[in-house]
Amino acid sequence: VSFSLEDLEKIVASRAASGDAQSYTAKLFARGMEKAAQKLGEEAVETVIAAVAHPPKGLISESADLLYHLLVVLRLADIPLSDVLAELEKRTKETGLQEKASRPKD
Amino acid sequence: VSFSLEDLEKIVASRAASGDAQSYTAKLFARGMEKAAQKLGEEAVETVIAAVAHPPKGLISESADLLYHLLVVLRLADIPLSDVLAELEKRTKETGLQEKASRPKD
Amino acid sequence: VSFSLEDLEKIVASRAASGDAQSYTAKLFARGMEKAAQKLGEEAVETVIAAVAHPPKGLISESADLLYHLLVVLRLADIPLSDVLAELEKRTKETGLQEKASRPKD
Amino acid sequence: VSFSLEDLEKIVASRAASGDAQSYTAKLFARGMEKAAQKLGEEAVETVIAAVAHPPKGLISESADLLYHLLVVLRLADIPLSDVLAELEKRTKETGLQEKASRPKD
Numbered sequence: 527v528s529f530s531l532e533d534l535e536k537i538v539a540s541r542a543a544s545g546d547a548q549s550y551t552a553k554l555f556a557r558g559m560e561k562a563a564q565k566l567g568e569e570a571v572e573t574v575i576a577a578v579a580h581p582p583k584g585l586i587s588e589s590a591d592l593l594y595h596l597l598v599v600l601r602l603a604d605i606p607l608s609d610v611l612a613e614l615e616k617r618t619k620e621t622g623l624q625e626k627a628s629r630p631k632d
Numbered sequence: 633v634s635f636s637l638e639d640l641e642k643i644v645a646s647r648a649a650s651g652d653a654q655s656y657t658a659k660l661f662a663r664g665m666e667k668a669a670q671k672l673g674e675e676a677v678e679t680v681i682a683a684v685a686h687p688p689k690g691l692i693s694e695s696a697d698l699l700y701h702l703l704v705v706l707r708l709a710d711i712p713l714s715d716v717l718a719e720l721e722k723r724t725k726e727t728g729l730q731e732k733a734s735r736p737k738d
Numbered sequence: 739v740s741f742s743l744e745d746l747e748k749i750v751a752s753r754a755a756s757g758d759a760q761s762y763t764a765k766l767f768a769r770g771m772e773k774a775a776q777k778l779g780e781e782a783v784e785t786v787i788a789a790v791a792h793p794p795k796g797l798i799s800e801s802a803d804l805l806y807h808l809l810v811v812l813r814l815a816d817i818p819l820s821d822v823l824a825e826l827e828k829r830t831k832e833t834g835l836q837e838k839a840s841r842p843k844d
Numbered sequence: 845v846s847f848s849l850e851d852l853e854k855i856v857a858s859r860a861a862s863g864d865a866q867s868y869t870a871k872l873f874a875r876g877m878e879k880a881a882q883k884l885g886e887e888a889v890e891t892v893i894a895a896v897a898h899p900p901k902g903l904i905s906e907s908a909d910l911l912y913h914l915l916v917v918l919r920l921a922d923i924p925l926s927d928v929l930a931e932l933e934k935r936t937k938e939t940g941l942q943e944k945a946s947r948p949k950d
Contacts, residue, residue, distance in 0.1 A: 570783075579772055603683065611640075670889055673886075681885070743849050774895070776892075785884065794923050
């Protein structure tokens with residue numbers, strides 16, 4: 527794929543900074559963290575419902591909404607996506623080690 | 633960053649397929665979509681609380697949990713992350729066009 | 739108080755049955771369980787945010803929304819509120835007994 | 845019904861005040877609003893899943909959990925249940941009036 531979550535992160539940052547009155551992202555930033563977190567929670571509810579009620583219908587679209595709003599929340603908190611990915615990488619390694627340790631002959 | 637969400641997607645797929653009784657991912661897959669979706673919803677609640685109550689404390693960790701469980705749900709529904717990213721790319725372009733169209737002189 | 743949750747349950751049932759095109763409740767029923775459950779989830783997100791971000795501001799209003807949508811979901815599933823209260827009563831007694839049993843001299 | 849939400853409210857208040865180390869309610873109060881709100885959010889997720897995935901199975905139990913944790917959150921915010929019921933009564937009347945006004949011949 528050419529498009530990555532990092533690409534979306536850059537677009538979110540750029541639109542947030544634009545103050546463009548036509549931009550949904552800019553408007554969401556203007557409303558602040560509480561509203562952005564609420565939207566994140568709502569998209570999570572819709573993702574959960576799509577997942578259990580009729581997968582895979584709707585799940586691509588709801589997951590996209592969820593990822594977008596997560597990036598908005600992270601930006602509002604001044605957290606780069608790379609920090610979250612570094613945390614995920616760290617856990618993956620730890621889990622790998624734990625799994626290794628727990629198996630007799632590996 | 634060296635570590636990407638696509639890397640995590642591969643690890644999730646590999647552990648899901650392993651059936652390793654020590655792997656949290658394998659155990660989550662064995663319990664099925666309803667449990668995975670519940671975990672996704674719970675991590676979203678924790679992300680929302682971290683975002684509004686005490687950002688940025690806890691937000692990196694909760695966002696990591698949320699992304700991981702989203703990848704588990706997508707895998708259970710046989711949806712590749714690239715489909716979600718393609719959807720995000722499409723929307724970004726549409727929004728760009730809409731924003732352009734709505735501004736008189738661009 | 740004169741007004742009880744049982745009173746609201748009766749009003750919800752009556753409006754659901756009315757098919758009144760002006761009634762929010764009737765419209766919600768027409769859209770079905772998935773939409774009602776989504777609204778329940780969204781109101782829960784708002785209740786959580788009001789609780790952690792700025793209590794008690796907004797918490798009365800969000801709790802009212804949450805209770806109303808819970809009654810809608812219960813009605814759609816043909817579950818009387820009295821069944822839920824009976825379950826709560828049962829647990830309360832069990833917990834009481836457990837607490838008693840765990841204290842040496844009570 | 846003999847058991848009401850007001851009865852549960854009194855039990856929650858009494859156990860919260862007890863400081864009893866064996867009481868789940870007392871322990872939840874000791875952990876504070878953020879934890880109580882998290883539990884409320886988690887129970888809402890489970891209620892939503894029970895509602896859309898396999899109603900009515902599990903819905904009585906999850907609704908009971910949700911109501912209990914809502915009462916805990918309200919108590920932590922010093923909001924009496926009667927305030928929430930008064931809000932619900934007020935809305936019900938307003939909606940009734942609106943519905944009346946919107947219908948030509950009532």
